[in-house]
Amino acid sequence: MRQVLTSCALALAALTARADGLQDLERFLREVDSGKATFTQVVTSPKRANETMARSKTSSGRFEFLRPGRFRFEYAKPFEQTIVADGQTLWLHDVDLNQVTSRSQKDALGSTPAALIAAGTDLKGLSEAFELKSGAARDGMEWLEARPKDRDGQLQMVRVGFRQGQLAVLDIEDSLGQRSVLTFRDWQANAPLKPADFTFQPPAGASVIRP
DSSP, X not given: OHHHHHHHHXXXXXXXXXXXXXXXXXXXXXXXXXXXXXXXXXXXXXOOTTOSSOOEEEEEEEEEEETTTEEEEEEEESSOEEEEEESSEEEEEETTXXXXXXXXXXXXXXXXXXXXXXXXXXXXXHHTTEEEXXXXXXXXXXXXXXXXXXXXXXEEEEEEEEETTEEEEXXXXXXXXXXXXXXXXXXXXXXXXXXXXXXXXXXXTOEEEOO
């Protein structure tokens, strides 16, 4: 009898843990309409046959978002780059090349990590583009796993880590085996942002590419 009770308790605990990631995402979507943070991003490429270890590169900058559908990544190191979604258009500005790429935001963001943070407003909406499930707790965080329903895209899996209900990590894997881990710090939830803060104007003299 004791073994049966123990097994039931363990099963219940496992079910509860699996629910935490979804609960954290649902709470994040419901309670946080905007935010600011700094971030560090580590991109690791698959190890080649002639390499002893995988190659990686680290960058850093700041991130801010405003629902629905507005966000800004400003990379400061090692190279300056800005990615802005203004609600209609996704802009990418490469400072060194003085080049701007402009794409329709609707076409570009359907099943991307950014959609989980800035575009989604509830679990039902996100579930149309992603298969969502909670992962096992680790590293002091609760995890959510999001797999795009469109299997033809480059994105394979996003793992979202929440620490005490606050967005802490995006762990992204693509179809080429590349892994990108963004770690967020210094969060300001519900920061006083407005749509005009996400307006982007290509710099004078920049070449603008519209694929």
